[in-house]
Amino acid sequence: QSVLTQPPSVSGAPGQRVTISCTGSSSNIGAGYDVHWYQQLPGTAPKLLIYGNSNRPSGVPDRFSGSKSGTSASLAITGLQAEDEADYYCQSYDSSLRGVFGGGTKLTVL
Amino acid sequence: QVQLQESGPGLVKPSETLSLTCTVSGGSVSSGSYYWSWIRQPPGKGLEWIGYIYYSGSTNYNPSLKSRVTISVDTSKNQFSLKLSSVTAADTAVYYCARTLRFSYYYYYMDVWGKGTTVTVSS
Numbered sequence: 259q260s261v262l263t264q265p266p267s268v269s270g271a272p273g274q275r276v277t278i279s280c281t282g283s284s285s286n287i288g289a290g291y292d293v294h295w296y297q298q299l300p301g302t303a304p305k306l307l308i309y310g311n312s313n314r315p316s317g318v319p320d321r322f323s324g325s326k327s328g329t330s331a332s333l334a335i336t337g338l339q340a341e342d343e344a345d346y347y348c349q350s351y352d353s354s355l356r357g358v359f360g361g362g363t364k365l366t367v368l
Numbered sequence: 369q370v371q372l373q374e375s376g377p378g379l380v381k382p383s384e385t386l387s388l389t390c391t392v393s394g395g396s397v398s399s400g401s402y403y404w405s406w407i408r409q410p411p412g413k414g415l416e417w418i419g420y421i422y423y424s425g426s427t428n429y430n431p432s433l434k435s436r437v438t439i440s441v442d443t444s445k446n447q448f449s450l451k452l453s454s455v456t457a458a459d460t461a462v463y464y465c466a467r468t469l470r471f472s473y474y475y476y477y478m479d480v481w482g483k484g485t486t487v488t489v490s491s
């Protein structure tokens with residue numbers, strides 16, 4: 259069981275907006291630790307999507323955005339496209355002295 | 369453009385030691401700007417951070433694996449390595465190496481990943 263909780267799956271039609279939540283606790287996100295997001299396309303390695311809660315690396319479309327509040331963080335994807343179909347993971351730090359990932363969310367584009 | 373490539377045996381027997389190497393090209397493991405991480409992903413499951421190393425040899429490990437993990441760096445070969453001892457079937461996973469941007473002990477993320485290598489633990 260992951261320290262950070264994500265919904266197993268979300269879905270949306272092309273052009274729609276979807277959000278993926280990442281819920282932690284007072285020992286990780288709630289302690290003020292930042293959240294990063296990764297996209298894993300089928301059969302490939304994860305790719306950095308968002309760092310420091312809301313920052314996009316160069317080359318990541320502005321359709322992807324991140325936010326954090328309290329013990330949770332969210333990834334929003336607007337203008338959903340077929341190529342966005344992937345697994346998404348959040349990552350933060352836990353007071354148990356380790357980096358931690360969420361369990362992952364599978365995004366299906368209908 | 370920096371690239372990372374994992375290599376090592378795809379099959380390891382239970383109780384033995386898993387050994388993997390990550391070769392860095394297009395960049396240097398001696399760059400003081402980066403740390404170098406190992407992450408794994410069991411079949412059909414999520415990601416697990418294993419640990420990271422700095423070119424100086426300074427390391428940080430996941431406490432749940434710390435007693436079995438050793439990460440080392442070879443700057444002359446531009447490589448870093450993972451050793452995981454006393455493996456069981458639960459260690460079967462895709463193992464990724466990744467370049468890591470670390471700003472503090474609690475603020476770090478992986479910005480470049482290798483393609484991953486599958487390791488199966490079985491007799």
